[in-house]
Amino acid sequence: MEQVVTEFLTFLKETRQMKENTVKSYERDVKSFLSFSCCNSFETWEETGNSFPEYIEQLKRCNRSASTISRNIASLRCFFRYLKGKNLLQKDPSKGQKYERLPAQEESYEALLTTDEVDRLISLSKTEDIKGYRDCAILETLYATGLKVGDFLNLTISDLHLKEGYLTVTADGHTRYVPLYKGALTAIRNYLKHSRKYLISKPGTDVLFLNQNGLPLSRQGLWKLLKTYAQKAGISKELTPHLFRRSMAMHLVENGADLSVVQELLGHKNIELTKRYVKNFKPKIISDYTRYHPKSHPGDA
Numbered sequence: 296m297e298q299v300v301t302e303f304l305t306f307l308k309e310t311r312q313m314k315e316n317t318v319k320s321y322e323r324d325v326k327s328f329l330s331f332s333c334c335n336s337f338e339t340w341e342e343t344g345n346s347f348p349e350y351i352e353q354l355k356r357c358n359r360s361a362s363t364i365s366r367n368i369a370s371l372r373c374f375f376r377y378l379k380g381k382n383l384l385q386k387d388p389s390k391g392q393k394y395e396r397l398p399a400q401e402e403s404y405e406a407l408l409t410t411d412e413v414d415r416l417i418s419l420s421k422t423e424d425i426k427g428y429r430d431c432a433i434l435e436t437l438y439a440t441g442l443k444v445g446d447f448l449n450l451t452i453s454d455l456h457l458k459e460g461y462l463t464v465t466a467d468g469h470t471r472y473v474p475l476y477k478g479a480l481t482a483i484r485n486y487l488k489h490s491r492k493y494l495i496s497k498p499g500t501d502v503l504f505l506n507q508n509g510l511p512l513s514r515q516g517l518w519k520l521l522k523t524y525a526q527k528a529g530i531s532k533e534l535t536p537h538l539f540r541r542s543m544a545m546h547l548v549e550n551g552a553d554l555s556v557v558q559e560l561l562g563h564k565n566i567e568l569t570k571r572y573v574k575n576f577k578p579k580i581i582s583d584y585t586r587y588h589p590k591s592h593p594g595d596a
Contacts, residue, residue: 296329303325307321320370347375408534408538416434431486436475439473439479441539452503461475522534
C-alpha cells in the first residue's frame with residue numbers, strides 16, 4: 296500500500312502540478328484513512344475503499360471541523376479515482392455517496408486573540424537565551440505578517456529585508472511585500488544574532504526558523520510551541536498560525552485599516568475572503584454604546 300501512496304503523491308506533483316502544501320494535505324488525509332482501514336483489518340483495496348463512508352462518519356463523531364471533513368472527502372475521492380484508473384479498484388466507493396453539506400464554522404469575535412493576549416504571549420517568550428530569542432521572533436513574525444503556516448515555515452534568510460522593514464513572500468509565482476513593525480524587526484535581528492547561528496546544524500541552510508536540532512521548523516513543531524505558550528499564558532483558545540492570521544486582520548480593521556490594504560497583506564486574490572475574515576467586526580463605539588446606553592439592554596423599550 297505504501298508504494299501505491301508514494302506513486303499517487305508523485306502523480307499529484309508531476310501530472311496534476313499541485314502545490315507542495317496541497318500534496319502534503321492529501322498525503323495526511325490518505326494515510327489517516329488507510330490507518331483507519333488497517334485498524335479494521337481490511338486487506339484489499341476493495342475492502343479498504345468500502346470503508347470510506349464509515350471513515351467519514353468517524354470524523355464527524357470525533358467532532359472534526361467542517362473544513363477538515365470536506366477536505367478529507369475531496370482528497371479521498373481523488374485517491375479513489377487514481378486507484379480506479381490503475382485498475383486497483385473496480386468502482387469508485389465515493390461515487391454516488393451524498394453527504395450533507397456541513398455549515399462552515401464562523402469564528403466569533405471572542406474566539407480571536409485580543410491584543411492583550413498577544414502581548415502576554417510575546418512577553419512570555421522574552422527570555423535571553425537561544426530558545427527565547429527564537430520563540431520571540433516566531434511569535435512576533437506570526438502576528439506582524441499574518442502569514443499562512445506554509446508560507447511562514449518556508450521563509451528564508453533571502454526573504455528578509457530588515458533594513459527596509461519588510462519581508463517577501465512568493466506564492467503562485469507572485470511575490471508580495473509584507474511590512475514588519477519595529478518589535479518584529481528587533482526580535483528577528485536578536486534571533487539572527489543570538490540564536491539561529493548557534494542552532495544551525497547544516498551550514499548553508501537558508502530556512503529562517505529552525506528547531507532545537509538545527510533543522511527547519513516543522514508544522515508539528517510550530518503547533519507544539521504555540522500550544523506551550525498558550526498554556527503558559529492561560530489562554531484556552533486553540534492557538535494556531537491561522538488564529539494569528541485572523542486576529543491580525545481583525546486588529547488592523549479595528550484600528551482603521553482599509554479592507555483593500557488587509558487583502559494585500561494577507562495575499563487574498565478575492566476581497567470577499569478578506570470580508571469573511573472580519574465579518575464579525577463592530578467598531579468599538581458600537582460595542583461601547585450597547586454596553587453603556589441605558590436603553591440598549593434586553594427588556595428596555
